[in-house]
Amino acid sequence: MKFPLILILTAFLFFSCEEHTKEATSTEAIKYPTPFENGNGNQTATYEEIIGFYEELAADFPHIEIEKIGLTDSGKPLHLISFSKDRINWESTNEDKIKILINNGIHPGESDGIDATMMLLRDLATGKVNAPDNLIFSAIAVYNVGGSLNRNTSTRTNQNGPESYGFRGNARNYDLNRDFIKADSRNALAFYSIYHKINPDIFIDNHVSNGADYQYTITHLFTQHNKLGSAAGNYLHTKLQPELEARLAKRDLPITPYVNVYNSSPEKGFSQFMDYPRYSTGYTSLWNTLGMMVETHMLKPYKDRVLGTKAIMEEIIIIGSESRLEIKQARTDSFKAFRNASQYALNYELDYSKADTLNFLGYKAVIHKNELTGNDLMTYDRHQPFSKKTVFQNYFKATDSVLIPDYYILPQSQWKIIELLRHNHIQMEFLTKDTTLAVTKYRIASYQTSTNAYEGHYPHHAIEVEEKVEELRFRKSDIMIPTHQPGIKYIMETLEPAGQDSFFKWNYFDSILQQKEGFSSYVFESTAKEFLTKNEALKREFDSIKMSNKNFRESNYQQLEWIHKRSPNYEKAHLTYPIYKWNK
Template identity: 25%
Template sequence: MPGIFPARLLFTLAALSPVVVHAKDTWITPAEASSFRTTPSYAETVAYLRRLADAAPGTLRMETFGTTPEGRPMTVMIAAKDGDLTPAKAHAAGKPVILVQAGIHPGEIEGKDAGLMLLRDIAVTGRLPHLLDHAVLVYIPVYSVDGHENSGPYFRINQNGPEKMGFRGQSQYLNLNRDYVKADAPETRAWLTLWNTWRPDLLVDIHTTDGADYQPDLTWYAEDPHKLPPSIAAWQGHAFAGDAIPRFEKMGHIASPYLEFRDGRDITKGIENFGSGPRFSTGYAAIRNRAGLLIETHMLKPYAVRVRGSYDVVRSVLETVDEDPAALLKASKEADAWAASLSAGPEASVPVTFKKDPSPKPFTLKGFAFTQTKSDISGDIWVRYDTSQKKTYEIQSWNDLLPDVSAPLPAAWAIPPQWTVVIDRLDAHGIPYTRLATATRVKVVRDELTQPTWADKPFEGHHMLRDVAIAPTREDMTLPAGTVIVRADNTDAVLALNLLDARAPDSLLRWGYLDAIFEAKEYGEPRVLEALARKMMAEDPSLKTAFEAKVKSDPAFAANARARLMFFFERSPWYTAQKVGAYPVVRLNAATLQTLPPSL
């Protein structure tokens, strides 16, 4: 049954819990006071954090870093020794910055209650002061504050407590963990400003699973090495699988890499990569040249176990950093240098999509026995787990990825000034650029986009561009005064490419911000197009042959009078002059970049 948990592990966790607390204890957290039946409101959470900050002014600082759509302040806690409570002091002291965030999905709120306990034990009770010896902790207790306050008992049907939990979307019904690149939400804009202010070395994002039942109380995910700067891939391999997770398990937990089952009805068919990308937290950290760790406590374990799991895994990560802070700083520095050097190659490119490695690896799953019954309700398979019967399964893992589509990395991108929606996103992400002071005629590479198809249903408020044919073309182009020039010889090169290139799955084009380029604004009357078609066929017999072949082979086309006429119109200068599908973000090579006039 949901909620049943191995007695040995519960006993171990109780023994290893941060402190034995009683209602009369001064620093008991609201969740502890309720024996983890409930989680505090945002006001109660902020009040507790304020008490902590007041009790340890040299170690803790509480700040507001944004305002939600419903007008609530977004709170962040800074924890550091020696007064290193500002970005300047932290970086001057040579301390890595660890950004830990909770409540981006407010129903998955363990990280908030674990964070209150951890800050208390670091700064007030003195139980774990060493965690800040060589690092600075930037902690967001609740990222989606409006979603947190939209609380009730019926939002997470798959989850075992607390009694009430927040809603997955924020107040504009946006999922903030799909918003990192497109940055629609005010919360995301605030977070990006916080990121650019602190430039953290590691992001830890705390969630709760959905899906199957199994023994581990926590699963974790780090981006595939092919998505990362080499130095970050190497550091993560050692720090997570090699150190922090084994340390976490020695505290009495059972951990596993992220478990995305290929078939939820039959866990023995193996696991695969869930397909993270820049829209997600760790995917975004990757294109910012930084390490990232996704934590997923298991939904069916008691809330007390999930909170303590969050507490212990963050503690383990901080202890890993504390043991060798220079290694993380070195990885970040080398990652920035790597990104800045990518465009120096004559044929520079960066992978933007990834495919599953076809060669699986053996994987041991600590699970439970399960049954499969044909359902007379759904007509599908009904899966039920028996948590009284532990069972180990030897299965296959397709978690590893390989690069798929790569995007060209130019010396610079040029964005005409009228495309303010693109420039606005550059500003949100803090991507540096200059502007041309005068109009300039230059040689560029422009992508011509044809055959666009869009998703049938909206996703995060957008009908995404699902597919498009991309053909690079070289042309002479006049860049108007005010054109934005984004150079690629800096640390934000991979970030800019994922925002600006048509091939990138989370680019602004793919999210639908430039759909207008696919719309012809001038059109022809049918009687005029009839005459045009006859003239074009008379002048080009091969066109007549192609048209007749399409009429024969495509019944839908043959039955559509407008489509038959558009066959000719779209091949005429009357249509091509409109530059339908001409992508407005163009690429400049190094030679062209050097010829540009002074910038604003």
Template identity: 45%
Template structure:
């Protein structure tokens, strides 16, 4: 009987061995990054093994595969609203937006496992919920190769920067050309995280650091959160990483060939991940490991930095939440909004920078002088750091924006980002403030599928406009205020106008035949002395106009009721006050 029992127990333990929780990265002796399927399979195993982990499909990507989130919640509450009611801090970590920069993919897989298996680490989740996007650019991850990251030291193979539509997803957060970006908006607005981390690998100069860091630009973030970020959180992260033997430095964004010329804080407009998340008062970070350091060191430093984010969220989550609530309350009454920024070079900090001497030698390719960094000549010396930005374009917010329903692509994006919208309950004529586009520049080549407009200038007027039942109204009394201003004001660098959503208003639709309009133009000059005087004054200033019969007719045409008033008129108007018939 005893022998039979022993044999039964032996069979049981042989049939059910302890699971092997090593990641593909660890199994490869830290030389390979997990494939898309290996990554998803690993998280599914964690989901099945631990009730504190839940893996969810949140929407589709352009390649036809779903975008997942992995939620780690120690009280097994996976409802975002409930989690926020409990006062827990939400940390959202995104990996693989550029799958050729895969450190976050492998580091986060190990972190998720260790949070479950190491009691000391797991305790950090008592008041924090970790939400992970395992691989954001699924199409890029499936397009695997060993060559496109030319400047990078490992791993053996990796994904491609462009997604299934060859879009750089880190330029797509506002225009949302990709399904990935539209699904991300759902994830982000649903979870409304206090802290967001988007893991990357750098390019650029050579230096001694393994990890560099881009925090949300503190002036752009502004308010209590901007102060907390600059004065408390960033210094705490630097101190923590120093203890872990991974000294940090700001992302090496220099204007010259060498970092010694000075480093500029990165100003991320809303097209970028952290520029987008800042619109909703989220502390955003882009860790950028150095491409020339070995892959294992890059993964290890990413792992440790994520521990520092968790540690800060656990210890200071309440402070972050209080600052966020203060900023969101202030946002309701804020009148002035900044649309664009420039570095203030009169405000300079000094950092001790650990670099390598930049030197020159003859190129073996061209025979001309080439730059190289001499790793046999390391140095530590002061470098200027420009991390203050000043506003260059500011706008006063309206009471509301009115968006005609004809502009469905814009409406769709507003809804995707959970903007609160109302609709006109009847056909009506209103007199809002109107913009006319008076000048703009357009890039000569496509950028991420668009010909981006810049240096936009506008002229204001007020005029009656016919609106129809169902046209949309967005009041500026909501969490989405900054998002609305920076996307709907045409002068914003990442406005929907800048991204070509309104280009059809830039084309004139009606014209005149000169031989017909000649007689009518003469009548206008006879009846309107002011128009005649204006034409003569314009001719005196412009020799080309004085020599061109067609242009003189055009001058008259533009100053008569025959000229269409919708030409160059921006369709989104600004409502400055008074009740609107909305439902």
């Protein structure tokens, strides 16, 4: 039977349109689709697309707010996106709400959280995801704006997608997840504003892992519970983490702690990563926020990683909403625990006396000869998956502690430190007149300095101090920092020089490590001789060193320098830490 040409063309167009409609249905069914959803599952939104997407949501939905906060090193602000069923009053503490803060794009090549959060905020706004009435959900759209704008296709050497992405370093090439204490970047200052504006109960920083191969698509890195301590640390470890793991298992999304290994197979066991205050979750824990990093696995398909990240945030919303009172109480109790504390632990080490056991889903590690180098190389055989009992060292113990004073006193000359304290909402008092106080002062007895640059610094370590009580005269308007306040952990971690992320460690006080005045041997020799004559005990010590130390005995300068450092001529500022401790 012959059909007219017009019927053939009509039929062709009908079926073509029907097929086109079928292909488009998945996208058209989604209101406000993201660039990730419009793509092939292996694409992430550009910075311009991200901000444009949120601006459209905020314009169309009253429950979505978008704010520009501060500046970043790129010259652009941070964008804070917030969702709540009620109009948010930021002048209030909002303690009737569970407050969740998400950070995305601190390493823009790890873009999973960017796309996941765009979809989640859209779903909250449109009602696709049921939003609890007691929720304030906030997200930093892209934290590392400069890195996001520096888009490329090759620097994430080990990562499976997306097709193009931003760069790890920011506009000034800082790794921003090492900057939360030293605050070299404008980004950090803007983050302080956001964090203290919200005072979140839960904080999530979205990342992608780099290291061993294993079966999991998603891993978690909760802030170290022993260092967080008190009720908040206990709740995080015994309730929040197990509850999240159980909920994800019901969604057929197995999750494990961050696999903290390097050139070693995880089946041999591994330890938790200690997130000191330089890291985002280590910083937020200083105010007893329950923090975690999401670490998706670099080798898994990008689409699976994004959807896994979204699932974690969805479950955290449910847990947070249902457990709001318990979480609030844990944070409150943790603040109370420091009100009458007399000591503060600065440094921690693994506690080998206890560990957890994981049912770890891994791949067999195999050793073979590397064709390029000719040496042994460890790889993973995905054809040999396993489930094994694996040791996870998840407990740390304090190795030292310092006495907590009533106050730290800062000369007003330390304006840079004072500014950082202000950015972090640390309460301060001012001396109203010149005052003499008996204070404890530190002398830097010894320290070591890194020989390699690290994030714009040559940090100090192995710091040892000597203490001395002395009466000192302070000027009107010098700064007094009371320790009994919500920011006590921040105060102790930064102002105690031996802390892992103290301001001293990060080179803020390097000027005290260099002598400003010296001596000429031919001039000082007669003064030194007279000084020893008047100090018999010191002369006996001097003579003893001369007898036992050949190098000392044969060096005029070493001998005179030894005397000079013990004489009234020696400058008091050298190695004297310019922050003091005072008790009422």
